[in-house]
Amino acid sequence: MITHSHEHDGHSHPPTDARQYDRAFAIGIALNLGFVLVEAFYGWQVNSLALLADAGHNLSDVAGLILAWVALIASRLHANERHTYGWRKGSILASFLNAIILLLAMGSLGWESIQRLQHPEPMVGETVILVAGIGVVINAVTAWLFMSGSRTDLNLRGAFLHMAADALVSVGVVLAGLLYLWQGWQWIDPVLSLLIAAVIVLGTWSLFRQSLHLMFDGVPEQVDLPAVREYLLGLPGVCDAHDLHVWAMSSAEIALTAHLSVGGDTDRDALLRTATQGLHERFAIDHATIQLEHDSGCQLSCSR
Template identity: 40%
Template structure:
């Protein structure tokens, strides 16, 4: 009778179910928490300064910082939730919530960017006087705060999608502060009030560019896309080159987060091959060559013994 063996491979070298929790970086969580506190504290000052000076750039940046405070809080909560152990309803745990938080942050960035552009167009058609002096003071203070927050986050793990999304929010704030400073200086030296909405739009374009990147990356992960830096055809080629392996099928490669790749596949081997030996060699190859430490491998001595997507194998993932 044909045999069908299954192995769950992990970095600690023994078999069990999928109830694992990838480590959540305590450093990233701490950095996001400090960023949230600093951003939220300064946001009120920008609201008051923008209202008193009549600066759209400051008010836009204040609105952005308000959104950032909420987004950083969401990112921080995602780190906290991600540390929870798996349960009966969520056997993979809560790591995926980090990706969901990043996707929501990307959406809010898109809304903010579009909102700034619309407000700037309206301001160009109906210009108002701007008090450049108070605007400059608040903008400079905002720049200092944003630089501190940016430095805190930038020194963290940039491979973490949740932290990267928070960083993009803060980068948008930083650009907003730079735009406000430039606009105030232009207004003070030339009296050209249109500099305020124009520079606001330029900052908004950069915000939208960053938002699209984070939406694309987080959406790819939510759709179970192949993790960045790993090619399924390379995995197929390396595994099929192993001694005793005849072919493979039902190869699926995805990730809970971009840093936590998962893989499942069926290996078809020759009848006289030691299945355990093939599993050990395949597991070692995945770990050492591709950095995949969590894989479900099934060894079969008959092609497509357990069904699956065998009819699509001609397409070669």
């Protein structure tokens, strides 16, 4: 006899309230798009590489925010006969693309900084400081809007990292302006831009690596697969666990399938309830599909 347990339906149940971030995305996109226009205008007026590069970076982040928002909306679409898991995987794809966009933006910033370092140019320090200071506030506020969700959702983490990175770049631009006014160092603008780009690349690499891992159905980093196997083997009546697979359905949802060999005297309904509840409580796995297989040689005494 074979028994199955499916602890999910065709709808999405993300751990974070996805709709609460609609307003955060709308505010973040509007603020950053407006700031891009202001920063690009004044960067062009005062010939500041830091401001122009930061404006380009902010524009890429607006695209990243839009991408993350679209993925969040797509994750709410119900499953159908063509997409039995819905569009949840889109949040992982958005995380990956956001990491790529951010890495490319920092590569561009680094290249421009090297070019400007070879040919330093003067800048209007006061204007640079004022515009970048506004950017610090806007980016910090936008990052704060996604801070709580970034702890549990990789897609929201991508949005948070984008905004936090922008805030850091803007802080660097302010410092460049202050140091220029103080010492008159024309090289300080590209040097600080290089340092900031390096810091952001280091911080973004984890997002890139994790999202790429999940795109190929890798086991989420927060899940200890040996511990999951040990837990299943320790259930009453279970003698063997095989065909165990754990993967991410979305940037915030984890799924599991497994075959468990049990003895003939095992209370299968109770076992399935215990297994799915334990997987939820211990490993945050809410989408578990367990197949029970009768093993005539399996006795209750073999369970731990």
